[in-house]
Amino acid sequence: MFGNYLIGLREGLEASLVVCILVAYLVKTGRRDALRPVWTGIAIACGISLAFGALLTFGSQELTFEAQELLGGSLSIVSVGLVTWMVFWMKRTARHLKAELQGKLDAALAMGTGALVATAFLAVGREGLETALFVWASVRASGEGSSAPLIGVLLGIATAIVLGWLFYRGALRINLAKFFTWTGGMLVIVAAGVLAYGVHDLQEARFLGGLNSRAFDISATIPPDSWYGTLLKGVFNFQPDPTVLQLVVWLLYVVPVLALFLAGSRRPPAPTPRTAPVSTADVG
Structure with missing residues (x-):
């Protein structure tokens, strides 16, 4: 559930920041007349994102088992690619997001x-569609048949909305660059679990082989239905009996991606005048 909460929080906060920047800029520049079309665009984006999520959820139910697994595995891999790109993009542009959006506005x-x-x-809309796809893939990976993953996502989005409102009101100031660095690193771990689950789906669809070749099986030590097994699965999409291919793909993803992400975080920043942490309260 925590992993899904993190997804909802991270993705929801990005969208909330975008909305805050757009609205605050229009208010501070005296263009309140432009708020209505902006809110219209935001509402359309939210509606399409929800419709996309519903299509993914209900549209695949009429497919055969193998077709469902093939679709689920393929979209899981696509979602991991998108969220990986998003994590690196947001880390690189967090400090310049306000100026970029204001220029477009x-x-x-x-x-x-x-x-x-x-x-x-x-x-x-870009944030919404990415969120819908990755949430769908993560919910499949961490708790089919359970409402806990979806509840985690919704709680994360609700938290992001509250934080966005506090940013807009100027009641909250945090260093967004550090926030996105920490959450980005954790999201890479979550994405690795989704990727491994996607590979397992493709194996069950008989698109990839090796379904019966287990890397290890510690189900007796960490039972999937135990509280700690459930916790590990909810946070990291942990599986006590992965296939060899799942383990190899997990390692090939998480080791280089996390190393590159953290290496970029340790680069010494260019000398700049001392300023307050990044906050949307500064918009304008």
Whole structure:
């Protein structure tokens, strides 16, 4: 459940920050008349993201078992690719996100209402679709038949909305670069579990071989139905009896990706004047 909470929090906070920056910029520049098309674009993006999630959830139920596993495994791998790109992108651009969005908003203001709707839709829609896909893959990986993963995601999104509102009101200030670095590292571990689960789906679909070749089996030591087994599965998508291919893919992903991510975090920053932590309260 914690892993899914982290996904909802991380992805939801990105979307919340985008909304805060767009709204605060319009308010501070005296363009409240442009808020309605911006909120329209945001609402459309949220609606399409929810519809995409529903399509993934219910659309695959009519498929055969092997087709479901093939679809689930393929989309899990795609979602891991997207979330990996997002983690590195957000880490690189967190400090410049405000300026980038304000530039796009200035251009949209000059073009008219339709451009404002499109700008807000694209800014939030990308986050929403990524979230829907990765959440769907993670819920499949960490708790089919259980509502706990979905509850975790919803709690994470709710927390992100509250944090976004506090940012907008200026009641909360945190170093967003450090926040996204810490959560990004944890999300890489979660993504590795989703990737391994996706590989297992492809093995069950008979697209990949090695389904019966177990790397190890510690089910007796860590029973999947025990509280600690459930905790490990919920947080890390841990499986006590992975196949050899699952273990190899997990290691080939998590070791280089986490090393590259953390290596970039340790680079000494360029000398800059001392400033307060990044906050959307500074927008304008």
